[in-house]
Amino acid sequence: MSSELVFYTNPMSRGQIVRWMLEECNADYREEIIEYGAKMKSADYLAVNPMGKVPAIKHGAQVITECAAICAYLADAYPAAQLAPALSERAEYYRWLHFASGPLESAITNYSLGFIPNEEQQRMAGYGNYDLVLKVLDDELADKEFIAGGSFSAADVYLGSLVDFGILFGTIKATANFSRYVENFRLRPAYGTAKQKDLALMPSEDA
Ligand SMILES: N[C@@H](CCC(=O)N[C@@H](CS)C(=O)NCC(=O)O)C(=O)O
Numbered sequence: 596m597s598s599e600l601v602f603y604t605n606p607m608s609r610g611q612i613v614r615w616m617l618e619e620c621n622a623d624y625r626e627e628i629i630e631y632g633a634k635m636k637s638a639d640y641l642a643v644n645p646m647g648k649v650p651a652i653k654h655g656a657q658v659i660t661e662c663a664a665i666c667a668y669l670a671d672a673y674p675a676a677q678l679a680p681a682l683s684e685r686a687e688y689y690r691w692l693h694f695a696s697g698p699l700e701s702a703i704t705n706y707s708l709g710f711i712p713n714e715e716q717q718r719m720a721g722y723g724n725y726d727l728v729l730k731v732l733d734d735e736l737a738d739k740e741f742i743a744g745g746s747f748s749a750a751d752v753y754l755g756s757l758v759d760f761g762i763l764f765g766t767i768k769a770t771a772n773f774s775r776y777v778e779n780f781r782l783r784p785a786y787g788t789a790k791q792k793d794l795a796l797m798p799s800e801d802a
Contacts, residue, residue, distance in 0.1 A: 598655030600624040603643060605631060606796035610650035612662045612756040613669075614793055618785035619752060620673035624652075628796065663696035663753045670749035678752070680744035687743035688750050691735070695754040698722035699732065703757065703766050729767065736772040740779065747783075755780045 604610030636647045644651040651660045670679035702722040759777045761767025
């Protein structure tokens with residue numbers, strides 16, 4: 596694809612997920628760092644993402660927000676990277692990508708905020724409860740190196756990032772399955788490049 600790709604991010608954000616995906620795709624992109632606060636809520640940036648949140652990308656005339664959607668979009672936009680299974684084999688890919696961006700994200704966020712739904716609320720909450728979501732995912736990964744289709748995909752970039760952040764911030768217990776799942780990804784060159792680029796953009800502690 597020849598259209599310009601603009602990546603709106605902040606190094607201390609979920610933008611790290613998209614940066615990893617961009618590096619996996621070997622994409623040529625221009626980044627715009629969006630500071631938290633006024634810049635992120637400015638009219639210019641709200642025209643890109645009316646949520647006033649990062650990350651977002653603009654590819655030619657197309658704007659995509661939401662990390663999981665961006666990962667899926669990039670996998671299709673850069674087919675040479677082979678980060679999406681063949682169309683006929685996408686069941687697991689869609690299933691777990693959306694499981695991660697829906698139930699898993701909600702479960703981790705509510706857990707971090709200290710909100711524990713009661714039994715009645717669990718029937719309404721798409722994720723049920725935190726323990727259930729984590730158990731289902733842990734069981735699924737018991738005999739899998741990758742979440743879908745037997746090879747590394749955009750679903751692993753997104754899900755792997757949530758598990759990686761979760762272990763790092765203590766919102767996901769580092770079970771044997773979760774640890775093994777992310778340890779392999781941390782060795783990927785694109786993961787390393789992406790983390791280095793974001794680290795270099797972070798304010799130094801003595802600044
Ligand atoms: N559902 C969005 C979440 C985006 C999000 O919440 N980003 C945070 C940073 S990790 C943000 O921009 N917060 C700033 C704000 O809301 O003012 C996604 O997956 O991309």
